[in-house]
């Protein structure tokens with residue numbers, strides 16, 4: 001088992017399973033964030049965030065999520081180094097695979113940029129909401145006191161010149177994430193063995209639709225909050 005996991009296929013499998021897990025997280029995160037647009041009072045978003053902060057979710061799911069991200073990043077680095085070492089031989093022996101080599105290099109750069117975005121993003125929201133409480137007010141919804149995360153998010157995207165910069169950064173982050181997912185989605189299915197030639201075309205299409213949905217969704221929220229909140 002351990003030799004399988006350290007083989008190239010094993011590493012790709014781990015990479016794909018962690019990627020598919022993140023695909024689900026991103027969808028849930030987008031749905032929760034969309035509450036910011038559908039309810040201008042922020043109550044729906046705050047109640048959703050409050051629910052997600054329940055100890056069982058916070059202490060049960062958060063470590064799994066952090067682990068999923070870490071595994072995905074560590075294996076991306078290992079596989080990229082492996083691919084780089086193998087590349088000269090590949091070119092000499094078969095003169096194909098340009099697309100896979102290009103994609104993997106592209107995926108690594110895109111993934112790295114998305115990571116920079118995520119670190120910045122965690123500092124904006126996760127740190128104040130779950131660690132320092134800085135700039136965070138309370139609100140009472142249906143008799144229950146909770147963090148006013150909606151106000152924190154709105155404040156960031158509407159804060160004068162900085163608001164414009166943050167809005168632009170989040171739109172760029174959403175586009176980079178969409179590009180990363182456009183390739184990552186079907187490639188994950190392929191690595192877990194769920195993609196033959198017919199399914200590859202279908203999964204590629206589903207992957208593009210998913211990626212566009214995620215990119216547009218995450219880009220629209222800061223734009224909406226900046227211009228209309």
Ligand code: HEM
Nearest residue numbers: 026033049062118121125126129130149153177218221222
């Ligand atoms: C419109 C764009 C986004 C907004 C407004 C937003 C908002 C938030 C907020 C308010 C939190 C803190 C939640 C809490 O601690 O209760 C959070 C956490 C987080 N966000 Fe985002 N987010 C956005 C985009 C993204 C994107 C594109 C990604 C990654 C691909 C991402 C990844 C995360 C992660 C990993 C966390 C920590 C999860 C946790 O609380 O355990 N976010 N986001």
